[in-house]
Amino acid sequence: MTAPLRIALAGLGTVGTGVIRLIEENGAMIEQRAGRPIVVSAVSARDRTRDRGIDLSAYPWFDTPAALTEQADVDCVVEMIGGADGTALELARKSLAAGKSFVTANKAMIAHHGMELAKTAEAGNLSLRYEAAVAGGIPVIKGLRDGASANRIERVYGILNGTSNYILTEMEKHGHAFDDVLKEAQAIGYAEADPGFDIDGVDAAHKLAILSALSFGKALDFEGVEIDGIRNIMAADIGQAKALGYRIRLLGMARIDDGKLFQRVNPYLVPESHPLAHIDGATNAVVAEGNFSGRLMFQGAGAGEGPTASAVVADLIDIARGDAGTVFATPASQMEPCERAESGNRVGKSYVRFIVADRPGVLAEITAAMRDADVSIESLIQTEKTSEGSVLLSMVTHDSRECNVLKSLAALSSSASLQAAPVVMHLLSDQD
Amino acid sequence: MTAPLRIALAGLGTVGTGVIRLIEENGAMIEQRAGRPIVVSAVSARDRTRDRGIDLSAYPWFDTPAALTEQADVDCVVEMIGGADGTALELARKSLAAGKSFVTANKAMIAHHGMELAKTAEAGNLSLRYEAAVAGGIPVIKGLRDGASANRIERVYGILNGTSNYILTEMEKHGHAFDDVLKEAQAIGYAEADPGFDIDGVDAAHKLAILSALSFGKALDFEGVEIDGIRNIMAADIGQAKALGYRIRLLGMARIDDGKLFQRVNPYLVPESHPLAHIDGATNAVVAEGNFSGRLMFQGAGAGEGPTASAVVADLIDIARGDAGTVFATPASQMEPCERAESGNRVGKSYVRFIVADRPGVLAEITAAMRDADVSIESLIQTEKTSEGSVLLSMVTHDSRECNVLKSLAALSSSASLQAAPVVMHLLSDQD
Numbered sequence: 001m002t003a004p005l006r007i008a009l010a011g012l013g014t015v016g017t018g019v020i021r022l023i024e025e026n027g028a029m030i031e032q033r034a035g036r037p038i039v040v041s042a043v044s045a046r047d048r049t050r051d052r053g054i055d056l057s058a059y060p061w062f063d064t065p066a067a068l069t070e071q072a073d074v075d076c077v078v079e080m081i082g083g084a085d086g087t088a089l090e091l092a093r094k095s096l097a098a099g100k101s102f103v104t105a106n107k108a109m110i111a112h113h114g115m116e117l118a119k120t121a122e123a124g125n126l127s128l129r130y131e132a133a134v135a136g137g138i139p140v141i142k143g144l145r146d147g148a149s150a151n152r153i154e155r156v157y158g159i160l161n162g163t164s165n166y167i168l169t170e171m172e173k174h175g176h177a178f179d180d181v182l183k184e185a186q187a188i189g190y191a192e193a194d195p196g197f198d199i200d201g202v203d204a205a206h207k208l209a210i211l212s213a214l215s216f217g218k219a220l221d222f223e224g225v226e227i228d229g230i231r232n233i234m235a236a237d238i239g240q241a242k243a244l245g246y247r248i249r250l251l252g253m254a255r256i257d258d259g260k261l262f263q264r265v266n267p268y269l270v271p272e273s274h275p276l277a278h279i280d281g282a283t284n285a286v287v288a289e290g291n292f293s294g295r296l297m298f299q300g301a302g303a304g305e306g307p308t309a310s311a312v313v314a315d316l317i318d319i320a321r322g323d324a325g326t327v328f329a330t331p332a333s334q335m336e337p338c339e340r341a342e343s344g345n346r347v348g349k350s351y352v353r354f355i356v357a358d359r360p361g362v363l364a365e366i367t368a369a370m371r372d373a374d375v376s377i378e379s380l381i382q383t384e385k386t387s388e389g390s391v392l393l394s395m396v397t398h399d400s401r402e403c404n405v406l407k408s409l410a411a412l413s414s415s416a417s418l419q420a421a422p423v424v425m426h427l428l429s430d431q432d
Numbered sequence: 433m434t435a436p437l438r439i440a441l442a443g444l445g446t447v448g449t450g451v452i453r454l455i456e457e458n459g460a461m462i463e464q465r466a467g468r469p470i471v472v473s474a475v476s477a478r479d480r481t482r483d484r485g486i487d488l489s490a491y492p493w494f495d496t497p498a499a500l501t502e503q504a505d506v507d508c509v510v511e512m513i514g515g516a517d518g519t520a521l522e523l524a525r526k527s528l529a530a531g532k533s534f535v536t537a538n539k540a541m542i543a544h545h546g547m548e549l550a551k552t553a554e555a556g557n558l559s560l561r562y563e564a565a566v567a568g569g570i571p572v573i574k575g576l577r578d579g580a581s582a583n584r585i586e587r588v589y590g591i592l593n594g595t596s597n598y599i600l601t602e603m604e605k606h607g608h609a610f611d612d613v614l615k616e617a618q619a620i621g622y623a624e625a626d627p628g629f630d631i632d633g634v635d636a637a638h639k640l641a642i643l644s645a646l647s648f649g650k651a652l653d654f655e656g657v658e659i660d661g662i663r664n665i666m667a668a669d670i671g672q673a674k675a676l677g678y679r680i681r682l683l684g685m686a687r688i689d690d691g692k693l694f695q696r697v698n699p700y701l702v703p704e705s706h707p708l709a710h711i712d713g714a715t716n717a718v719v720a721e722g723n724f725s726g727r728l729m730f731q732g733a734g735a736g737e738g739p740t741a742s743a744v745v746a747d748l749i750d751i752a753r754g755d756a757g758t759v760f761a762t763p764a765s766q767m768e769p770c771e772r773a774e775s776g777n778r779v780g781k782s783y784v785r786f787i788v789a790d791r792p793g794v795l796a797e798i799t800a801a802m803r804d805a806d807v808s809i810e811s812l813i814q815t816e817k818t819s820e821g822s823v824l825l826s827m828v829t830h831d832s833r834e835c836n837v838l839k840s841l842a843a844l845s846s847s848a849s850l851q852a853a854p855v856v857m858h859l860l861s862d863q864d
Binding site for chain 2: 018022025026029030032033034035131137138139142143146147148149150151152217275278290291292293294295296297298299300301304306307309310311312313314316317318321323325326329330331334
């Protein structure tokens with residue numbers, strides 16, 4: 001089999017140009033490993049005249065992505081446009097309808113439309129691959145789909161957003177406030193001008209929903225992910241967690257609880273003995289716990305031109321080799337929807353932090369509300385005066401039902417003693 | 433494709449029974465993921481009467497492994513006998529000659545005969561898979577062969593022997609002597625009665641040679657691995673490394689230096705900022721640095737029934753799916769032998785520890801020998817009296833050629849001041 005795999009690239013931003021650069025630089029090696037060459041037969045992007053730092057003259061240009069799907073000399077379309085719907089989705093549908101395999105780096109589209117696209121691909125015996133959509137250059141999709149394939153996965157979780165992890169670890173290192181670190185991160189290009197997608201957990205939730213479908217064989221359910229981000233975390237929270245032997249990390253966490261699917265993106269207190277506590281900066285890491293493999297962890301760069309291109313081209317090599325196997329490990333037609341677990345029924349320790357007025361009786365008021373909701377306090381970590389004269393009050397609960405913790409906070413919501421909404425984070429445990 | 437993949441198991445020790453247990457327990461899920469069932473059609477082991485804790489009555493028994501290769505209803509033979517040669521090798525050759533795919537957990541056999549077997553398998557268009565041979569349950573073979581396939585790998589290295597890592601981290605935690613920790617490890621089954629294979633680096637070298645062939649596409653060269661183990665490491669070395677911000681880990685390290693292959697198993701001083709410094713206990717971890725992916729790390733359990741069975745069955749699922757691709761990523765017929773790099777030409781910092789007599793002039797004698805060999809000393813870390821009245825003297829060199837460090841020690845070898853052979857370890861750096 002020496003006929004080349006002929007690909008069309010849609011979107012020539014950072015990732016698209018990275019893919020071209022990679023294929024040009026590592027082409028001979030790729031041909032050896034794939035058993036045949038991978039050649040770029042067509043490209044398409046919005047602006048033909050933009051200087052992308054690479055010579056595109058050798059590659060036939062098309063003004064619309066849709067035109068790529070009509071080329072007889074294209075075996076596989078690579079989508080690097082982005083966005084859950086619109087052009088990218090239209091391209092995915094048209095490519096598969098035209099009998100072409102499809103590779104994408106688009107986590108939003110897979111999170112929202114992965115089931116539909118997987119069914120179409122499998123019905124047509126075509127490949128649909130998306131290694132670059134989750135955790136950038138880390139081959140975690142292949143790690144789960146192929147590497148851990150013999151296991152029932154007990155839970156899958158990890159650090160899925162590099163921007164948030166960068167901000168948290170910078171706050172940890174320097175003790176700076178969230179807003180200041182966010183501004184620094186924006187200045188050096190580690191955070192977008194509009195950072196909500198990253199710091200509010202949506203990006204991590206897209207990736208989590210994909211990992212979850214792959215791990216549990218249940219229908220992908222992005223809407224079922226409970227999402228919370230890192231905007232309300234203060235440097236004092238990080239310091240107090242540290243005093244307890246924990247680091248704060250934004251985790252995506254998915255597991256099956258009594259046959260129900262639990263999926264959440266939330267800042268967690270991660271014990272220092274856990275490998276995720278040592279993942280710093282923009283690095284991503286995914287943990288999968290299998291019933292035979294035990295705990296596996298995959299870590300590396302979660303974004304960037306090189307890592308993302310590495311993942312895209314690895315998918316192309318798989319396709320060139322004639323790799324079989326389904327999109328999400330389990331055939332899409334067999335992936336049933338799964339009832340959602342009630343997170344409130346989960347039992348564990350929580351970290352709760354209040355900002356309160358500095359006056360007598362406040363602690364009694366708070367502890368009474370917690371007692372009334374059946375939440376007992378393991379330790380009151382510390383109280384600390386803010387520059388505004390308020391007091392920060394942090395505590396860790398004993399194992400409690402999460403709904404009871406929330407009930408205690410609801411009872412306090414109208415209290416004049418609280419000067420801001422309390423912040424709740426869960427402590428990562430082996431049962432979490 | 434619903435015809436089952438019919439397998440024969442040779443060897444029913446821990447791993448073999450683990451494979452049966454896994455297939456029985458996760459069978460329905462495996463059938464979904466593989467697209468067809470995996471069934472055990474034949475088994476063979478030395479002792480039919482031994483109680484293995486599982487019911488073998490459903491599986492046709494054969495007294496010799498060779499008989500498995502003659503069964504028409506066997507598609508794939510799984511070898512879990514062990515040993516580089518003898519029965520295991522004969523079985524591999526016969527299986528491939530009989531047109532059966534072959535899966536093995538046998539690192540010694542692949543390290544010694546991998547090239548021959550790969551050529552035979554590829555010539556016959558058969559699968560030869562060995563995920564369980566390296567790093568137990570961690571899917572690092574697939575991680576390199578499929579996940580990082582688009583990259584030129586700059587270097588591959590890691591913690592490849594769980595026993596050694598367990599001993600080193602126990603010494604680190606408790607400050608105990610090597611011999612005491614080894615005895616404890618033997619008592620709880622973490623080290624063999626004859627521990628040489630693990631603690632002298634041979635086991636790690638087998639795995640390193642395999643990773644190296646897979647990463648660089650050069651002929652597998654186990655004989656070319658320089659090997660040193662951990663027997664001579666003292667608790668004081670670990671303490672002094674720690675004071676410098678390093679942890680001592682037995683690493684396998686391979687890279688291509690100016691077109692020459694460098695492979696070494698050696699204790700290294702790993703900086704605390706490096707993810708390998710946080711791998712404790714019997715855990716394994718492999719780092720691959722790709723020219724596009726950047727640094728990838730894979731970690732998990734390096735041994736044990738469950739993890740090893742997980743790796744073996746993942747290989748079987750690949751084969752059941754009809755997975756293509758070559759044994760070592762590069763076709764075996766194209767893997768040329770590679771000239772070996774001279775480790776002495778490598779430049780870096782070294783840690784050197786002497787045990788010397790406590791008398792005037794010793795330090796002058798040592799530092800003069802180092803000066804004469806062009807080795808300059810960055811820091812004299814500490815001198816410490818032993819209970820026998822000797823003095824431990826540890827130092828870190830500036831960047832030096834390794835052969836010069838060895839030359840300085842050779843010049844001192846007949847010195848009456850030295851009471852034991854000096855210990856040299858290298859500091860892991862980004863160039864190492």
